[in-house]
Amino acid sequence: MDEPLIIHKLIILGLISFFSFGVENVFAGIHSDNLTEPSIIGCSLPLSDDWIVTSDCTMLESKTVPGNVWIQNNSLLTIPEGVTLGIDFLNFNLTVFSGSGVLIQSGGTITQQDFNLEDYFSSCSNEWYITGYHTPVEEDYSGDFIPITINEISREFRQDFVEKVMVNGWGRTLAGDYLGYYSNSFHLNDNALDSEGNVLVVGIIAVDPTIIEPNSNLIIPTLPDPWNEVIFQSSDEGASIIGKHIDVFTGEGAEAAQETYRITGNDNRVCQQP
Numbered sequence: 148m149d150e151p152l153i154i155h156k157l158i159i160l161g162l163i164s165f166f167s168f169g170v171e172n173v174f175a176g177i178h179s180d181n182l183t184e185p186s187i188i189g190c191s192l193p194l195s196d197d198w199i200v201t202s203d204c205t206m207l208e209s210k211t212v213p214g215n216v217w218i219q220n221n222s223l224l225t226i227p228e229g230v231t232l233g234i235d236f237l238n239f240n241l242t243v244f245s246g247s248g249v250l251i252q253s254g255g256t257i258t259q260q261d262f263n264l265e266d267y268f269s270s271c272s273n274e275w276y277i278t279g280y281h282t283p284v285e286e287d288y289s290g291d292f293i294p295i296t297i298n299e300i301s302r303e304f305r306q307d308f309v310e311k312v313m314v315n316g317w318g319r320t321l322a323g324d325y326l327g328y329y330s331n332s333f334h335l336n337d338n339a340l341d342s343e344g345n346v347l348v349v350g351i352i353a354v355d356p357t358i359i360e361p362n363s364n365l366i367i368p369t370l371p372d373p374w375n376e377v378i379f380q381s382s383d384e385g386a387s388i389i390g391k392h393i394d395v396f397t398g399e400g401a402e403a404a405q406e407t408y409r410i411t412g413n414d415n416r417v418c419q420q421p
Contacts, residue, residue, distance in 0.1 A: 197239075200247070206230045211260045212239070219244040228254030235260045237267060237378075264376065268366045268418035275415040276392045277367060279407030280385075282325075282339045282347065282399040283311040283318040295326075297333050316385075317347065319399060341383035341396075353383035353394035365419045367393070370410050393417065 192198060197214040205225040211233035218224060218241075226232055226249065234241055236259050243249070251257065265271070290307035304326060312318035317327045317339035327334040339347040343361070352365075359365070363381045367374065379395065388394050393415075397406040 200224055206232065209233070211235075215239045216241045217244075218242065218247040218249065221246040223248050223250055225250045225252065226255035226257065227252050231256045231258055233258050233260035264366050264378070265368060265418055268364075268378075268420055270421040271416055271418040272391075273414065273416050274391060275367070275417045276413050277370065277395060277415045278392070278411050279395045279397045279409075280315050280353070281397045281403035281407055283308060283315060283404070284400045285318060285321045287401050295333055297335050302335075339399075342385075343382050345382050347383075347396055349396060349398050350377055350379055351382050351396045352379045353385045353388045353396075354381040355388050355390055355392065356381075356384060358390060359393075359419075363419060365417055367395075367415055367417050369415045370395075374406075374410055391417075 192210050193213065197217060198212045199217040199219070200222045201220040203223045203225075205227060207230070209229075209231040212235075216232075216234060216239070224232075232249075234257065241257075249257070285305055285308040288305045288308040288311070290305040292303040293306045293309065294301050294303050295309065296302075302320075304320060308318055308320075309326070312326050313328045316329060317325050317336075319339070320326050325336050325339045327336060327339070341347055341351055342353070345351070354361075354363075359381045361381055361384075365379050365381065366377070367379065369375065370377075374395065379393075383394070383396070385394055395407075395410055397403040397410070
């Protein structure tokens with residue numbers, strides 16, 4: 148049996164996107180036999196619990212699903228013009244089984260349902276120090292080239308770029324690969340990585356693991372827009388990150404470097420799921 152397509156936890160690892168699919172496309176279809184209300188042709192939307200679609204149906208009005216959405220049994224859900232299907236992707240999944248789909252007609256949409264992040268991340272504490280780190284890009288620098296030997300192979304990099312790499316951990320070279328510095332030595336890789344070996348993306352933060360457990364999700368609502376709406380994941384660490392201190396990865400290049408200054412400050416509020 149083919150594996151289903153699962154669309155879940157659509158967060159930006161980085162910035163939150165309120166998803167809106169306005170093109171004709173096939174994603175999923177749905178049905179439920181529990182408490183229902185008339186809202187679609189050929190199947191019905193649950194008042195509570197998951198929505199399981201097992202026959203073709205067309206939505207007649209915009210609705211928000213109160214749980215997961217399962218599309219199976221070769222079913223097709225059609226979302227016509229002016230109709231929106233809302234799903235809380237923060238907590239639930241959209242699962243599409245082989246042979247089933249969702250037809251989003253022109254003007255129809257699937258969106259992240261509106262929610263208040265602090266309703267989900269309600270365990271909050273204050274007086275956090277926030278800093279930022281980024282991945283420098285060598286083409287932004289103009290220093291003299293210096294040789295560095297990595298795994299018995301000598302490469303040349305701009306000196307001012309290397310100095311930034313030693314502070315931030317990784318940098319993108321002129322050749323397009325990444326120069327890293329950790330454990331008192333230089334490394335090369337196809338991507339910049341966090342301390343757990345994951346590719347660094349916006350939304351990753353470095354924390355003190357004795358204060359925040361690894362791979363925890365949290366928000367920092369006191370940060371400037373759009374960082375106050377990002378759901379962060381604590382998958383990185385750093386020797387200088389101690390106690391109530393969080394280091395936020397802001398991306399690559401000069402603009403990301405400027406963001407590190409914009410978000411740095413004391414007296415921040417951090418919220419986790421209870």
